[in-house]
Amino acid sequence: MIYDLIIIGAGPAGITASIYAARKKMDILVITKDVGGQAAWSGDIENYTGYQFITGPELVDKFQEHMQKFDIKLKENEEVIELRRKDNLILVKTDKGAYETESVIIASGKRSKELSVPGEKEFKNRGLTYCATCDGPLFAGKDVAVIGAGNSALDAALQLIKIARHIYIINITSALDGDSIMRQKVESTQNITVLNNTQVTAVVGEKMVSGIKIKEKGKEKLLSVQGVFVEIGLMPNSEFAKDIQKNERQEIKVSSQNATNIPGVFAAGDVTDVPEKQIIVAAGEGAKACLSAFRYLAQLK
Amino acid sequence: MAKQVKIYSTPTCPFCIRAKQFLKDNNVAFEDMDVSVNQAAAEEMIRKSGQMGVPVLDIDGELIVGFDKEKIKQALAL
Numbered sequence: 001m002i003y004d005l006i007i008i009g010a011g012p013a014g015i016t017a018s019i020y021a022a023r024k025k026m027d028i029l030v031i032t033k034d035v036g037g038q039a040a041w042s043g044d045i046e047n048y049t050g051y052q053f054i055t056g057p058e059l060v061d062k063f064q065e066h067m068q069k070f071d072i073k074l075k076e077n078e079e080v081i082e083l084r085r086k087d088n089l090i091l092v093k094t095d096k097g098a099y100e101t102e103s104v105i106i107a108s109g110k111r112s113k114e115l116s117v118p119g120e121k122e123f124k125n126r127g128l129t130y131c132a133t134c135d136g137p138l139f140a141g142k143d144v145a146v147i148g149a150g151n152s153a154l155d156a157a158l159q160l161i162k163i164a165r166h167i168y169i170i171n172i173t174s175a176l177d178g179d180s181i182m183r184q185k186v187e188s189t190q191n192i193t194v195l196n197n198t199q200v201t202a203v204v205g206e207k208m209v210s211g212i213k214i215k216e217k218g219k220e221k222l223l224s225v226q227g228v229f230v231e232i233g234l235m236p237n238s239e240f241a242k243d244i245q246k247n248e249r250q251e252i253k254v255s256s257q258n259a260t261n262i263p264g265v266f267a268a269g270d271v272t273d274v275p276e277k278q279i280i281v282a283a284g285e286g287a288k289a290c291l292s293a294f295r296y297l298a299q300l301k
Numbered sequence: 302m303a304k305q306v307k308i309y310s311t312p313t314c315p316f317c318i319r320a321k322q323f324l325k326d327n328n329v330a331f332e333d334m335d336v337s338v339n340q341a342a343a344e345e346m347i348r349k350s351g352q353m354g355v356p357v358l359d360i361d362g363e364l365i366v367g368f369d370k371e372k373i374k375q376a377l378a379l
Binding site: 036040041042043055056057060061076077125126127129131133134135136137138140207208 | 311313314315316317318319322336337338340343347351352353354355366370371
């Protein structure tokens with residue numbers, strides 16, 4: 001079968017696009033690793049119009065409820081590995097199958113950047129985590145390292161001050177980044193030590209993390225910690241879109257109509273070069289992308 | 302007989318919240334072990350699952366790490 005539209009991703013952009021598409025009675029399929037995307041990991045949200053206060057999981061539940069009102073075909077736990085144009089159709093290959101469609105919206109979002117050092121994969125969830133909000137409480141009374149120097153790293157460190165015994169912030173640059181209010185808080189907190197110009201070279205341990213190897217001015221040493229929080233930013237899930245133009249951050253370049261360089265392929269939300277990465281922006285971009293795809297299909301017929 | 306369901310969680314973890322909501326939506330009774338305050342439960346979770354990520358579900362002795370809806374459904378025969 002040939003779909004009118006395949007939407008890749010089910011965060012705020014993908015879900016909104018799917019609701020618009022369902023209301024346009026388009027024949028669609030949503031393929032996604034998970035529902036909610038980064039929004040599901042958000043803590044408190046106070047800037048989504050209509051909700052003065054809502055948590056990430058609650059907002060995602062509302063999105064999902066809205067999507068389920070329509071009979072939308074959804075493939076969860078499925079990952080797109082290849083996307084290419086073949087004659088007048090677009091071929092979407094996943095880890096579980098292959099599909100054909102007239103148009104596509106890429107709304108695959110972003111994920112946590114990895115350190116890419118030895119031990120990282122091995123010790124994931126064995127002391128190494130990408131979510132301080134989730135796993136922080138498990139490090140009560142322990143010494144931990146937060147890797148990174150931006151807002152998310154500072155936020156993670158500040159969340160940990162009441163939980164962990166001592167926190168080391170490992171920063172590869174010469175000074176902390178992030179908002180000045182947070183920097184000041186970090187710098188005035190007794191149980192935080194900031195190590196600038198320092199690079200993590202390995203995560204070590206037996207069953208669980210027991211330390212990290214760090215390198216400062218060419219000198220390598222072992223820092224004993226039981227927890228490692230990786231907060232070095234995000235990267236777009238755009239690897240599968242090989243023929244699509246991207247910027248230097250690997251974000252998909254889109255026009256104001258959400259078109260990419262390939263006819264029939266649109267993109268929306270955090271995976272694109274849209275200037276602001278916000279839930280409400282992603283949702284709006286999803287709506288725009290769907291309407292553009294709808295117009296594109298109308299012109300084909 | 303209803304299965305014994307335990308969930309090891311923290312109050313701030315989004316996927317713990319969603320996992321608990323999922324159980325509630327399906328009328329599954331469960332015991333919530335808050336590992337952010339209950340140190341013994343935290344150690345029990347780490348010992349049983351060999352890892353430190355939450356949530357962990359214990360469904361009649363079957364361990365499920367993370368909010369894996371399909372596995373939870375299977376374990377509970379939903």
